[in-house]
Amino acid sequence: MAGNTNSSSADAEFKSASGTLKARRAVCYVVLVIISILCLFWFYMLFINATRSNDELGQGFTLLPSSHLGENLKNIFNNGTIPIVSGMANSVIIAALTALLSTYFSTMTAYSIQVYNYKGKKAIFTFILAIMMIPTQVSALGFVNLVKGMNLEDNFIPLIVPSIAAPITFFYLKQYMAANLPLSLIEAARIDGEHEIGIFNKIALPLMIPAIAVQAIFTFVSSWNNYFTPALILHDSSKKTLPILIAQLRNADFLKFDMGQVYAMIAFSIFPVIVVYLFLSKYIVGGVTAGGVKE
């Protein structure tokens, strides 16, 4: 990717008339600010409403926070029907293990394709690229049957282990490896008598850390947000993840509910991701293009 100076409409017209350029820039900023408000408004309102009591929420709209955040949080932690704390714990366990396994084994798959030469390698590589776009939903029926057959319902294994075969993660890591893993380094380690598994773990893996980190974040987030598959597998309320509990919240008789609690629960499942994102945004925004566009 080239630098900023590299690109569009370096137009003489606007250079000469700096007034027009200023006006154009002003329009850009106004539009960008409006769009930013459109993106952030919902989360701001969520925060405000999570601090208000049910009675206050009934009184209508306000932009100012109230003082009931602690009370609302206490209520959701003690809520027996929707166990949000165990839901968060389950989500964290599943997403973290998924990110870990998926990136480790995708790096291994990429390593196999990148470093070794064997029969059928090209075909395998093309095949993995070809299945990249196939959505998981189309095999959901067979997946549920399989999980039932293996007696793994209400178990986290069918939500974690399948991520070992992740074509998109693989492709990203393969691209990165092609540019950043010198084969001479592997040769040298072989001459030193290092075992192949040792070379992978001690030499290749550390060199891949930047790419692995980006993919780990994306895998974590998509597992964290996943609703369709976990909802088919997890039925026991102590095993449910956050998205399933949110759906249950939608299912619950809405008006009888304490709206303060409803907002607090939504906030509880959204804000941790926002906080983490604010710290990692540099890597995440930078990582989008590398994974999406094949350059």
Added chain:
Amino acid sequence: MPNKDLNVQFTNRGRSGKIDKLNIWGYIFLLPFTLVFIVFQLIPLVNTIYNSFFENYMAGLKQVGPNFVGLANFGELFKSGDLVKYFGNTMIMWILGFIPQIVLSLLLSSWFTNPSLRLRFQRFFKTVIYLPNLIMASAFAMLFFTMFDITGPVNGLFVKLGIFKEPFSFFTSIGATRGLVAFMNCLMWFGNTTILLMAGMLGIPVDIFEAADVDGATPTQVFWKITLPLLRPILVYVMVTSLIGGLQMFDVPQILTNGKGDPMRTSMTLIMYLNKHLYSKNYGLAGALSVLLLIITAILSFIVFKVTGEEELNKKAR
């Protein structure tokens, strides 16, 4: 894009014998992927396709089937009209969201990459517009449901500002419900698309723009005559992958309408329909629907594959 450096590696070194033996490790390292793929993706896929040819559902508490019925499940899907209706819903909501999404993304990415504009706070704006993409779709939908409820803050605000005379019931209006789903999809994806398009725009060689500059082209002309045509491969990529994503639309309308697709099933999507059959254990129809979705996505994937392949060729030609 099968990599060009694949073959140069250890091919000509068979003489030593040792390297050949080492290549066995290629298979060993490939093993976890292969095993997991076969068990958790291939077998389920074959099982799904197999199920699509059988009558297999629950009539009350009694299970009917499985009996082999050939293509009858597919016939039933088309005959009932539901499939066509839900496909239509999915497409309408996708298009309603995609058009503003692509327009907004083209606008923002051309601003961000424009050197003469020199916009500041780019990092901040990019961070903000990408944020909705990471939010749990189900929680985001639940948030919108509470926000746009008849007693919710949006109605409160609009009544206060005098835009509405009285609270408007968004979720009993077909247009408003579909519009909200589309709006949320747009909001969640335009940041991602902007960043992809920016990469594409930065990849266009500068000399083309310089030449246009010398010839006295206006910014509008440059955008329509140079940027857009050269961006075509990425635009097609964005559009087709977004379409594949659109066909998988589930979380947002499912939570927003509590799985009912209200009003009158006008916001019911294909995956919501699939989900319904999976829950009611109508495996025959669920299988047939999955196979149809598989065929559609396979065709679309093939287009992506072709387009990105062509792009690669163009790059080499340059």
